[in-house]
Amino acid sequence: MDPSIADTAKVQIRLSTREDGLEVPDDSRLLFAPTSLRRVDLSRLVNNLLHNDTPIPFEFLVNGQFLRTSIDEFLTQNGISAETTLNVEYTRAFIPSLHVSTF
Amino acid sequence: QTHISGTLPTPDAARALWLQHESSTHSLSQQLTEHLRLILAPTLATKLRGDFRTGKRLNLKRIIPYIASGYKRDKIWLRRSMPSKRNYQVLIALDDSKSMKESGASDLALKTLTLVTRSLAMLEVGEVSVVGFGDAVNVAHDFDKPFTSDAGVRVFEQFGFEAQKTNVRGVVERSLGLFEEARRKGSQGSEELWQLMLIVSDGICDSHAEIQRLVRRAQEERVMIVFVIVDATAGETVKTEVKTEETAESSGAGAGAGGEHGVVKTEDKKTSILDLQSVEISNEGKIVRWKYMERFPFRYYLVVRDVRELPGVLAGALRQWFGEIAGSA
Ligand SMILES: [Mg+2]
Numbered sequence: 001m002d003p004s005i006a007d008t009a010k011v012q013i014r015l016s017t018r019e020d021g022l023e024v025p026d027d028s029r030l031l032f033a034p035t036s037l038r039r040v041d042l043s044r045l046v047n048n049l050l051h052n053d054t055p056i057p058f059e060f061l062v063n064g065q066f067l068r069t070s071i072d073e074f075l076t077q078n079g080i081s082a083e084t085t086l087n088v089e090y091t092r093a094f095i096p097s098l099h100v101s102t103f
Numbered sequence: 104q105t106h107i108s109g110t111l112p113t114p115d116a117a118r119a120l121w122l123q124h125e126s127s128t129h130s131l132s133q134q135l136t137e138h139l140r141l142i143l144a145p146t147l148a149t150k151l152r153g154d155f156r157t158g159k160r161l162n163l164k165r166i167i168p169y170i171a172s173g174y175k176r177d178k179i180w181l182r183r184s185m186p187s188k189r190n191y192q193v194l195i196a197l198d199d200s201k202s203m204k205e206s207g208a209s210d211l212a213l214k215t216l217t218l219v220t221r222s223l224a225m226l227e228v229g230e231v232s233v234v235g236f237g238d239a240v241n242v243a244h245d246f247d248k249p250f251t252s253d254a255g256v257r258v259f260e261q262f263g264f265e266a267q268k269t270n271v272r273g274v275v276e277r278s279l280g281l282f283e284e285a286r287r288k289g290s291q292g293s294e295e296l297w298q299l300m301l302i303v304s305d306g307i308c309d310s311h312a313e314i315q316r317l318v319r320r321a322q323e324e325r326v327m328i329v330f331v332i333v334d335a336t337a338g339e340t341v342k343t344e345v346k347t348e349e350t351a352e353s354s355g356a357g358a359g360a361g362g363e364h365g366v367v368k369t370e371d372k373k374t375s376i377l378d379l380q381s382v383e384i385s386n387e388g389k390i391v392r393w394k395y396m397e398r399f400p401f402r403y404y405l406v407v408r409d410v411r412e413l414p415g416v417l418a419g420a421l422r423q424w425f426g427e428i429a430g431s432a
Protein backbone atom coordinates (compact mmCIF):
# COMPACT_ATOMS: atom_id res chain seq x y z
CA MET A 1 0.00 0.00 0.00
CA ASP A 2 1.23 3.46 -0.89
CA PRO A 3 2.38 4.99 2.40
CA SER A 4 1.59 8.51 1.20
CA ILE A 5 -2.09 7.58 0.99
CA ALA A 6 -3.76 7.90 4.35
CA ASP A 7 -6.92 6.15 5.53
CA THR A 8 -9.74 8.47 4.54
CA ALA A 9 -13.51 8.20 4.77
CA LYS A 10 -14.94 7.00 1.49
CA VAL A 11 -18.23 6.55 -0.30
CA GLN A 12 -19.27 4.63 -3.42
CA ILE A 13 -20.25 6.84 -6.33
CA ARG A 14 -21.78 5.82 -9.63
CA LEU A 15 -20.94 8.23 -12.44
CA SER A 16 -23.27 8.96 -15.31
CA THR A 17 -23.79 11.63 -17.93
CA ARG A 18 -26.37 12.41 -20.56
CA GLU A 19 -23.78 13.96 -22.86
CA ASP A 20 -22.87 11.82 -25.84
CA GLY A 21 -19.21 10.98 -26.14
CA LEU A 22 -18.41 11.96 -22.55
CA GLU A 23 -19.31 8.66 -20.87
CA VAL A 24 -16.52 7.18 -18.76
CA PRO A 25 -15.58 3.55 -19.56
CA ASP A 26 -17.87 0.88 -18.06
CA ASP A 27 -15.18 -0.41 -15.72
CA SER A 28 -14.67 2.97 -14.06
CA ARG A 29 -18.24 4.05 -13.48
CA LEU A 30 -18.40 2.69 -9.94
CA LEU A 31 -15.82 4.34 -7.73
CA PHE A 32 -14.88 4.31 -4.06
CA ALA A 33 -13.89 7.90 -3.50
CA PRO A 34 -12.92 10.08 -0.53
CA THR A 35 -15.85 12.07 0.88
CA SER A 36 -13.53 15.08 1.06
CA LEU A 37 -13.77 15.57 -2.73
CA ARG A 38 -15.29 18.78 -4.10
CA ARG A 39 -16.47 19.73 -7.56
CA VAL A 40 -12.98 20.63 -8.80
CA ASP A 41 -11.59 17.28 -7.64
CA LEU A 42 -14.43 15.35 -9.27
CA SER A 43 -13.95 17.35 -12.45
CA ARG A 44 -10.26 16.41 -12.53
CA LEU A 45 -11.21 12.82 -11.78
CA VAL A 46 -13.65 12.57 -14.69
CA ASN A 47 -11.07 14.14 -17.03
CA ASN A 48 -8.58 11.58 -15.76
CA LEU A 49 -11.05 8.76 -16.51
CA LEU A 50 -11.71 10.17 -19.97
CA HIS A 51 -7.94 10.52 -20.64
CA ASN A 52 -8.52 14.11 -21.71
CA ASP A 53 -5.37 16.03 -22.59
CA THR A 54 -7.35 19.25 -22.56
CA PRO A 55 -9.53 19.14 -19.47
CA ILE A 56 -13.24 19.93 -19.75
CA PRO A 57 -14.69 21.61 -16.67
CA PHE A 58 -17.65 19.67 -15.27
CA GLU A 59 -20.53 20.36 -12.91
CA PHE A 60 -21.94 17.58 -10.74
CA LEU A 61 -25.48 16.73 -9.78
CA VAL A 62 -26.02 14.52 -6.75
CA ASN A 63 -29.64 13.49 -6.32
CA GLY A 64 -30.58 16.26 -8.70
CA GLN A 65 -28.77 18.99 -6.75
CA PHE A 66 -25.60 20.76 -7.89
CA LEU A 67 -22.66 19.91 -5.68
CA ARG A 68 -21.39 23.15 -4.12
CA THR A 69 -19.56 21.73 -1.10
CA SER A 70 -17.47 18.67 -0.35
CA ILE A 71 -19.30 15.34 -0.67
CA ASP A 72 -19.01 14.99 3.08
CA GLU A 73 -20.83 18.28 3.74
CA PHE A 74 -23.41 17.38 1.11
CA LEU A 75 -24.14 14.09 2.89
CA THR A 76 -24.47 15.80 6.26
CA GLN A 77 -26.72 18.57 4.95
CA ASN A 78 -29.01 16.09 3.23
CA GLY A 79 -29.04 13.46 5.96
CA ILE A 80 -27.51 10.80 3.70
CA SER A 81 -25.07 8.25 5.12
CA ALA A 82 -21.87 7.13 3.42
CA GLU A 83 -23.47 3.65 3.24
CA THR A 84 -25.49 4.79 0.26
CA THR A 85 -24.09 4.60 -3.25
CA LEU A 86 -24.41 8.11 -4.68
CA ASN A 87 -25.63 8.61 -8.21
CA VAL A 88 -23.47 11.41 -9.54
CA GLU A 89 -24.35 12.93 -12.87
CA TYR A 90 -21.86 15.20 -14.60
CA THR A 91 -22.42 17.80 -17.20
CA ARG A 92 -20.24 20.37 -18.99
CA ALA A 93 -19.79 23.47 -16.89
CA PHE A 94 -20.36 26.75 -18.69
CA ILE A 95 -17.95 29.06 -16.99
CA PRO A 96 -15.95 31.96 -18.41
CA SER A 97 -12.92 30.75 -20.38
CA LEU A 98 -10.77 32.89 -18.10
CA HIS A 99 -11.22 30.30 -15.35
CA VAL A 100 -10.75 27.23 -17.49
CA SER A 101 -6.98 27.50 -17.24
CA THR A 102 -7.12 26.86 -13.50
CA PHE A 103 -8.39 23.31 -14.05
CA GLN B 104 -27.78 0.13 21.16
CA THR B 105 -26.88 0.46 17.52
CA HIS B 106 -30.36 0.22 16.06
CA ILE B 107 -33.42 2.29 15.72
CA SER B 108 -35.81 -0.25 17.23
CA GLY B 109 -38.46 0.26 14.57
CA THR B 110 -36.23 -1.16 11.88
CA LEU B 111 -35.52 -4.49 13.58
CA PRO B 112 -37.58 -7.50 12.52
CA THR B 113 -40.33 -8.58 14.90
CA PRO B 114 -39.76 -11.93 16.70
CA ASP B 115 -42.35 -13.53 14.39
CA ALA B 116 -40.72 -12.19 11.25
CA ALA B 117 -37.28 -13.25 12.49
CA ARG B 118 -38.55 -16.77 13.22
CA ALA B 119 -40.24 -17.09 9.83
CA LEU B 120 -37.11 -15.93 8.03
CA TRP B 121 -34.80 -18.20 10.04
CA LEU B 122 -36.99 -21.25 9.36
CA GLN B 123 -37.19 -20.39 5.69
CA HIS B 124 -33.40 -20.10 5.37
CA GLU B 125 -32.84 -23.17 7.51
CA SER B 126 -34.92 -25.34 5.23
CA SER B 127 -33.68 -23.81 1.95
CA THR B 128 -30.01 -24.29 2.93
CA HIS B 129 -30.46 -27.68 4.60
CA SER B 130 -28.74 -29.83 1.98
CA LEU B 131 -26.00 -27.23 1.55
CA SER B 132 -25.22 -27.29 5.28
CA GLN B 133 -24.91 -31.06 5.06
CA GLN B 134 -22.44 -30.63 2.21
CA LEU B 135 -20.42 -28.14 4.22
CA THR B 136 -20.51 -30.45 7.24
CA GLU B 137 -19.00 -33.28 5.17
CA HIS B 138 -16.23 -31.01 3.86
CA LEU B 139 -15.48 -29.66 7.33
CA ARG B 140 -15.45 -33.09 8.95
CA LEU B 141 -12.46 -33.97 6.77
CA ILE B 142 -10.71 -30.63 7.16
CA LEU B 143 -11.16 -30.02 10.86
CA ALA B 144 -10.14 -33.54 11.92
CA PRO B 145 -6.63 -33.60 13.41
CA THR B 146 -4.65 -34.19 10.25
CA LEU B 147 -1.35 -33.15 11.83
CA ALA B 148 -1.27 -36.40 13.77
CA THR B 149 -0.73 -38.50 10.66
CA LYS B 150 2.54 -36.71 9.90
CA LEU B 151 5.81 -38.35 10.75
CA ARG B 152 7.89 -36.34 13.15
CA GLY B 153 11.44 -36.64 14.47
CA ASP B 154 13.74 -37.11 16.40
CA PHE B 155 13.50 -40.32 18.42
CA ARG B 156 15.79 -43.20 19.47
CA THR B 157 13.29 -45.74 18.15
CA GLY B 158 10.61 -45.36 15.55
CA LYS B 159 8.95 -46.28 12.33
CA ARG B 160 11.18 -44.83 9.64
CA LEU B 161 14.75 -43.49 9.51
CA ASN B 162 15.30 -39.77 9.24
CA LEU B 163 17.89 -39.69 6.45
CA LYS B 164 19.11 -36.21 7.38
CA ARG B 165 20.33 -37.61 10.71
CA ILE B 166 22.38 -40.53 9.37
CA ILE B 167 25.64 -38.75 8.51
CA PRO B 168 25.78 -36.78 11.77
CA TYR B 169 25.03 -40.09 13.52
CA ILE B 170 28.05 -41.83 11.94
CA ALA B 171 30.23 -38.72 12.32
CA SER B 172 29.45 -38.54 16.03
CA GLY B 173 30.72 -42.09 16.49
CA TYR B 174 27.13 -43.40 16.76
CA LYS B 175 26.39 -41.17 19.72
CA ARG B 176 23.78 -38.83 18.17
CA ASP B 177 21.30 -41.62 17.81
CA LYS B 178 17.96 -39.80 17.58
CA ILE B 179 17.57 -40.90 13.99
CA TRP B 180 14.01 -42.19 13.91
CA LEU B 181 10.67 -40.65 12.88
CA ARG B 182 7.41 -41.51 14.62
CA ARG B 183 3.77 -40.84 14.05
CA SER B 184 2.64 -38.46 16.73
CA MET B 185 -0.49 -39.12 18.73
CA PRO B 186 -3.56 -37.20 17.61
CA SER B 187 -4.64 -34.62 20.14
CA LYS B 188 -8.23 -33.52 20.51
CA ARG B 189 -9.00 -30.20 18.90
CA ASN B 190 -11.51 -27.68 20.04
CA TYR B 191 -12.72 -24.91 17.80
CA GLN B 192 -14.11 -21.50 18.48
CA VAL B 193 -15.76 -19.94 15.47
CA LEU B 194 -16.83 -16.32 15.60
CA ILE B 195 -19.05 -15.10 12.79
CA ALA B 196 -19.10 -11.32 12.35
CA LEU B 197 -22.07 -10.22 10.29
CA ASP B 198 -22.16 -6.78 8.67
CA ASP B 199 -25.25 -4.94 9.92
CA SER B 200 -24.63 -1.76 7.93
CA LYS B 201 -27.07 -0.11 5.59
CA SER B 202 -25.03 -0.80 2.46
CA MET B 203 -25.91 -4.47 2.95
CA LYS B 204 -29.58 -3.73 2.58
CA GLU B 205 -29.13 -1.28 -0.28
CA SER B 206 -27.06 -3.67 -2.39
CA GLY B 207 -29.36 -6.60 -1.67
CA ALA B 208 -26.52 -8.45 0.09
CA SER B 209 -28.34 -8.74 3.43
CA ASP B 210 -30.50 -11.66 2.33
CA LEU B 211 -27.55 -13.67 1.03
CA ALA B 212 -25.63 -12.79 4.20
CA LEU B 213 -28.39 -14.16 6.45
CA LYS B 214 -28.56 -17.34 4.37
CA THR B 215 -24.79 -17.68 4.70
CA LEU B 216 -25.05 -17.23 8.47
CA THR B 217 -27.77 -19.88 8.70
CA LEU B 218 -25.86 -22.37 6.56
CA VAL B 219 -22.61 -22.00 8.48
CA THR B 220 -24.11 -22.06 11.98
CA ARG B 221 -26.28 -25.13 11.20
CA SER B 222 -23.31 -26.91 9.76
CA LEU B 223 -21.10 -26.18 12.77
CA ALA B 224 -23.87 -27.30 15.12
CA MET B 225 -24.10 -30.64 13.25
CA LEU B 226 -20.35 -31.11 13.51
CA GLU B 227 -20.20 -30.50 17.26
CA VAL B 228 -16.57 -29.42 17.10
CA GLY B 229 -16.72 -26.49 19.42
CA GLU B 230 -18.32 -23.17 20.20
CA VAL B 231 -19.95 -20.61 17.95
CA SER B 232 -20.40 -16.90 18.55
CA VAL B 233 -22.12 -14.31 16.37
CA VAL B 234 -21.41 -10.59 16.48
CA GLY B 235 -23.04 -7.84 14.48
CA PHE B 236 -21.14 -4.76 13.42
CA GLY B 237 -22.01 -1.41 11.93
CA ASP B 238 -21.04 1.78 13.73
CA ALA B 239 -20.80 -0.31 16.90
CA VAL B 240 -20.19 -3.98 17.72
CA ASN B 241 -23.00 -6.07 19.19
CA VAL B 242 -22.44 -9.59 20.56
CA ALA B 243 -25.57 -11.35 19.26
CA HIS B 244 -24.62 -14.83 20.50
CA ASP B 245 -21.99 -15.82 23.07
CA PHE B 246 -19.49 -18.68 22.79
CA ASP B 247 -20.75 -20.37 25.95
CA LYS B 248 -24.31 -20.98 24.72
CA PRO B 249 -25.23 -23.75 22.26
CA PHE B 250 -26.28 -22.54 18.83
CA THR B 251 -29.78 -24.02 18.53
CA SER B 252 -32.52 -23.00 16.10
CA ASP B 253 -33.96 -20.77 18.81
CA ALA B 254 -30.57 -19.11 19.16
CA GLY B 255 -30.65 -18.52 15.41
CA VAL B 256 -34.01 -16.81 15.65
CA ARG B 257 -32.75 -14.56 18.45
CA VAL B 258 -29.71 -13.64 16.35
CA PHE B 259 -31.94 -12.72 13.41
CA GLU B 260 -33.97 -10.41 15.67
CA GLN B 261 -30.83 -8.30 16.17
CA PHE B 262 -30.15 -7.49 12.52
CA GLY B 263 -31.93 -4.60 10.82
CA PHE B 264 -29.15 -3.56 8.38
CA GLU B 265 -29.61 0.11 9.19
CA ALA B 266 -26.24 1.03 10.72
CA GLN B 267 -24.76 4.20 9.25
CA LYS B 268 -21.14 3.01 9.28
CA THR B 269 -19.18 -0.16 8.49
CA ASN B 270 -16.54 -0.40 11.17
CA VAL B 271 -14.55 -3.47 10.08
CA ARG B 272 -11.48 -2.28 11.98
CA GLY B 273 -13.59 -2.06 15.15
CA VAL B 274 -15.08 -5.53 14.82
CA VAL B 275 -11.72 -7.20 14.19
CA GLU B 276 -10.20 -5.46 17.20
CA ARG B 277 -13.14 -6.38 19.44
CA SER B 278 -13.18 -9.98 18.21
CA LEU B 279 -9.47 -10.42 18.92
CA GLY B 280 -10.31 -9.29 22.45
CA LEU B 281 -13.14 -11.84 22.71
CA PHE B 282 -10.84 -14.60 21.43
CA GLU B 283 -8.15 -13.65 23.93
CA GLU B 284 -10.67 -13.79 26.77
CA ALA B 285 -11.90 -17.19 25.54
CA ARG B 286 -8.33 -18.52 25.43
CA ARG B 287 -7.79 -17.47 29.02
CA LYS B 288 -11.04 -19.07 30.21
CA GLY B 289 -10.81 -22.26 28.22
CA SER B 290 -7.21 -23.41 28.61
CA GLN B 291 -7.87 -26.98 29.76
CA GLY B 292 -5.16 -29.64 29.65
CA SER B 293 -4.09 -31.19 26.39
CA GLU B 294 -6.90 -29.94 24.17
CA GLU B 295 -5.79 -27.69 21.36
CA LEU B 296 -7.86 -24.57 20.84
CA TRP B 297 -8.28 -23.34 17.27
CA GLN B 298 -9.86 -19.96 16.69
CA LEU B 299 -11.51 -18.90 13.47
CA MET B 300 -13.25 -15.67 12.55
CA LEU B 301 -15.59 -15.48 9.57
CA ILE B 302 -16.56 -11.98 8.47
CA VAL B 303 -19.71 -11.93 6.34
CA SER B 304 -20.05 -8.57 4.60
CA ASP B 305 -20.38 -6.79 1.26
CA GLY B 306 -16.70 -5.96 1.71
CA ILE B 307 -17.02 -2.19 1.41
CA CYS B 308 -15.00 -0.54 4.16
CA ASP B 309 -12.28 2.05 4.66
CA SER B 310 -9.34 2.25 7.14
CA HIS B 311 -7.50 -0.44 5.21
CA ALA B 312 -4.07 0.40 6.64
CA GLU B 313 -5.30 0.01 10.23
CA ILE B 314 -7.09 -3.22 9.30
CA GLN B 315 -3.88 -4.65 7.85
CA ARG B 316 -2.13 -4.07 11.17
CA LEU B 317 -4.90 -5.96 12.97
CA VAL B 318 -4.78 -8.82 10.46
CA ARG B 319 -1.07 -9.21 11.24
CA ARG B 320 -1.87 -9.19 14.95
CA ALA B 321 -4.48 -11.92 14.41
CA GLN B 322 -1.87 -14.03 12.66
CA GLU B 323 0.53 -13.62 15.58
CA GLU B 324 -2.25 -14.67 17.97
CA ARG B 325 -3.08 -17.68 15.77
CA VAL B 326 -6.58 -16.46 14.99
CA MET B 327 -7.55 -17.21 11.42
CA ILE B 328 -9.72 -14.68 9.62
CA VAL B 329 -11.68 -15.57 6.49
CA PHE B 330 -13.58 -12.71 4.84
CA VAL B 331 -16.71 -13.91 3.05
CA ILE B 332 -17.75 -11.19 0.59
CA VAL B 333 -21.40 -11.48 -0.33
CA ASP B 334 -21.59 -9.96 -3.80
CA ALA B 335 -25.28 -10.03 -4.49
CA THR B 336 -25.24 -7.33 -7.14
CA ALA B 337 -22.95 -9.00 -9.64
CA GLY B 338 -24.41 -9.72 -13.04
CA GLU B 339 -27.85 -8.36 -12.32
CA THR B 340 -29.25 -6.02 -14.86
CA VAL B 341 -31.11 -3.01 -13.67
CA LYS B 342 -33.14 -0.82 -15.87
CA THR B 343 -32.75 2.82 -15.07
CA GLU B 344 -35.44 5.16 -16.14
CA VAL B 345 -33.94 8.40 -17.36
CA LYS B 346 -36.35 11.21 -17.79
CA THR B 347 -35.35 13.42 -20.65
CA GLU B 348 -36.76 16.89 -20.63
CA GLU B 349 -38.28 18.09 -23.84
CA THR B 350 -35.80 20.88 -24.30
CA ALA B 351 -34.75 22.98 -27.24
CA GLU B 352 -31.83 20.69 -28.07
CA SER B 353 -34.15 17.95 -29.29
CA SER B 354 -35.53 20.22 -32.01
CA GLY B 355 -32.20 20.25 -33.87
CA ALA B 356 -30.31 17.34 -35.40
CA GLY B 357 -31.71 14.99 -32.78
CA ALA B 358 -35.28 15.47 -33.93
CA GLY B 359 -35.26 12.20 -35.82
CA ALA B 360 -34.50 10.31 -32.63
CA GLY B 361 -37.11 12.28 -30.75
CA GLY B 362 -39.33 9.23 -30.49
CA GLU B 363 -36.94 7.69 -27.98
CA HIS B 364 -37.41 10.47 -25.49
CA GLY B 365 -39.12 9.58 -22.28
CA VAL B 366 -38.51 5.85 -22.64
CA VAL B 367 -35.87 3.71 -20.95
CA LYS B 368 -32.64 5.25 -22.12
CA THR B 369 -29.91 3.29 -20.42
CA GLU B 370 -29.72 -0.30 -19.36
CA ASP B 371 -27.35 -0.10 -16.48
CA LYS B 372 -25.54 -3.17 -15.22
CA LYS B 373 -25.10 -3.25 -11.48
CA THR B 374 -21.44 -3.51 -10.70
CA SER B 375 -19.69 -6.22 -8.74
CA ILE B 376 -17.11 -5.43 -6.06
CA LEU B 377 -14.59 -6.98 -8.46
CA ASP B 378 -15.16 -3.98 -10.78
CA LEU B 379 -15.06 -1.33 -8.08
CA GLN B 380 -12.21 1.19 -8.42
CA SER B 381 -10.69 3.05 -5.51
CA VAL B 382 -9.69 6.66 -5.97
CA GLU B 383 -7.37 8.85 -3.94
CA ILE B 384 -5.80 12.23 -4.47
CA SER B 385 -2.21 12.11 -3.30
CA ASN B 386 -0.50 14.87 -1.34
CA GLU B 387 1.00 16.13 -4.60
CA GLY B 388 -2.49 16.38 -6.08
CA LYS B 389 -2.15 13.34 -8.33
CA ILE B 390 -5.17 11.14 -8.98
CA VAL B 391 -4.41 7.56 -8.04
CA ARG B 392 -6.74 4.72 -9.02
CA TRP B 393 -6.64 0.99 -8.38
CA LYS B 394 -8.98 -1.99 -8.36
CA TYR B 395 -10.52 -2.08 -4.89
CA MET B 396 -9.93 -5.82 -4.44
CA GLU B 397 -6.24 -5.55 -5.38
CA ARG B 398 -5.54 -3.94 -2.02
CA PHE B 399 -8.17 -5.69 0.04
CA PRO B 400 -6.60 -5.90 3.50
CA PHE B 401 -7.56 -9.52 4.27
CA ARG B 402 -5.39 -12.38 3.09
CA TYR B 403 -8.11 -15.01 2.93
CA TYR B 404 -11.28 -13.88 1.24
CA LEU B 405 -14.02 -15.44 -0.83
CA VAL B 406 -16.46 -13.75 -3.17
CA VAL B 407 -19.84 -15.48 -3.00
CA ARG B 408 -22.67 -14.58 -5.36
CA ASP B 409 -24.90 -17.54 -4.69
CA VAL B 410 -25.28 -19.44 -1.44
CA ARG B 411 -24.84 -22.69 -3.39
CA GLU B 412 -21.18 -21.79 -3.99
CA LEU B 413 -20.44 -21.43 -0.31
CA PRO B 414 -19.73 -25.02 0.86
CA GLY B 415 -17.10 -25.50 -1.85
CA VAL B 416 -15.30 -22.17 -1.61
CA LEU B 417 -15.32 -21.96 2.18
CA ALA B 418 -13.94 -25.49 2.45
CA GLY B 419 -11.27 -24.54 -0.09
CA ALA B 420 -10.08 -21.56 1.95
CA LEU B 421 -9.98 -23.54 5.19
CA ARG B 422 -8.14 -26.42 3.54
CA GLN B 423 -5.50 -23.95 2.34
CA TRP B 424 -5.11 -22.51 5.82
CA PHE B 425 -4.76 -25.92 7.48
CA GLY B 426 -2.34 -26.91 4.75
CA GLU B 427 -0.14 -23.91 5.52
CA ILE B 428 -0.21 -24.54 9.26
CA ALA B 429 0.61 -28.22 8.82
CA GLY B 430 3.40 -27.30 6.41
CA SER B 431 4.98 -24.88 8.89
CA ALA B 432 4.67 -27.21 11.91
MG1 LIG C 1 -21.52 -1.03 4.71
